Amino acid sequence: MLCENCRLGTTVEISLTVGGHLVSLVSCSHCDKRIWQADGKGVEVNHVLTMANGMRK
Numbered sequence: 001m002l003c004e005n006c007r008l009g010t011t012v013e014i015s016l017t018v019g020g021h022l023v024s025l026v027s028c029s030h031c032d033k034r035i036w037q038a039d040g041k042g043v044e045v046n047h048v049l050t051m052a053n054g055m056r057k
């Protein structure tokens with residue numbers, strides 16, 4: 001996929017499960033833009049970390 005940020009690089013999507021949520025990380029090899037998505041919605045990385053922390057309880 002073409003990067004929406006720089007429109008020069010291509011993005012790589014990595015999917016993982018964090019705290020029972022499907023989380024995707026889309027990262028661009030050109031501008032290093034990282035987009036996190038949880039359950040199909042864009043989220044801040046802090047939100048992902050919060051979900052990961054909840055897993056350790």
Ligand SMILES: [Zn+2]
Nearest residue numbers: 003006028031
């Ligand atoms: Zn980019």
